Amino acid sequence: MIARVMAAEWLKIRKKPIWFLAVIGPAGVVGLQAANFGLRYDYLVKQYEDDLWGGLIGNVHYLAVPALLLGLALVASMLASLEHQTNAWKQTLALPVTRFAVFTAKFAILLVVLAVSCTLLAVGTAALGAGLGFGYAFPAGELLTASYLPFVAAMPFMALQIWMSVTLSNQAVPLTVGIAGTILSLYSVRMSDWFPWKWPYLINEWNDPLVSAGAGLAAGFLLYAAGLVHFARRDVK
Incomplete structure (x- = not known):
């Protein structure tokens, strides 16, 4: 049943720029780092001379996290906006x-769109490194970790944004929460390891990105379950 509902959802949102967002996000992040390394090539190469690929991946990752948090809020709102705009929930x-x-179908579509975006980010980062002359033997494990584990660690925000977007007719509320969270994430690396906006950066006292990803996955499941229960019980107008 979920597959059929997802197919119907794809048809409903086909005219919305969801795939444009999925592409422009990683393209913008990679493009900014291309400009960064292009303008300061000698300085950055000297700074990261012991690990050129690591320096590039770290810089991309730092920009990708706020882009991910903002993008998921926008996509979640788009997935729910059609029913709200046409009063079609009933x-x-x-x-x-x-x-x-x-x-679940709306949540799954959000996951698919963001997973595609993370894949494009990984491909774009590898292409940028090769274009900058860092060689083709890139650290696949490090690249995949930086590209996909923030996606897992951001699960609570995906669940929360879908929950708010489908239950609140005024989409300014979930979008405001998403934008505020994106701004907050820029300062979160100084916060406690259990501050959720810090998790996508994969920074913690154990120096293990799986800790942050695991925390995000667990919290995401709890928020998804809470949103599902609330959505199942709420009155639809």
């Missing part, structure tokens, strides 16, 4: 589908 939920399937 018609949607009158179909022979469960509320579990509707909520």
Whole structure:
């Protein structure tokens, strides 16, 4: 059932610029780092001479986190906006589908879009490093960790944004929360390791990115479950 609902959701949002956001996010991050290294090539190469690829991946990762948090808020809002704009929630939920399937399908689409975006980020980073003359033997493990684990660590924000976007008709609220969280994340590296906005940066006292990703995955599941229960019980107008 969820697959059928997802197929219907894709048809409903086909005219929305969701895939544009999925592409422009990683393209913008990689483009900014291309400009950064292009303008300060000698300085940065000297600074990271012991690990050129590590320096590039770290710089890309730092910019990618706020882009991820902002992008997921925008995509989540787009996924719910059609029903809100046309007052179609009652018609949607009158179909022979469960509320579990509707909520989960929107969450799954958000995951798919962001996973594609993370893949483009990894490919773009590898291409940039090769273009900068760092060689083709890039550290695959480090690149994949920096590209995909922030996505896992950001699960709580995905669940929260979907929850707010489908239950609040005024999309200014979830978008404001998403933008505020993006700004807050820029200062989060100085916070406690259990500050959620810090998790996508994969920084913690154990120096283990899996700790941050695991915390994000667990909290994301709890928020998804809470949002699902609330959505299943709420009255639809």
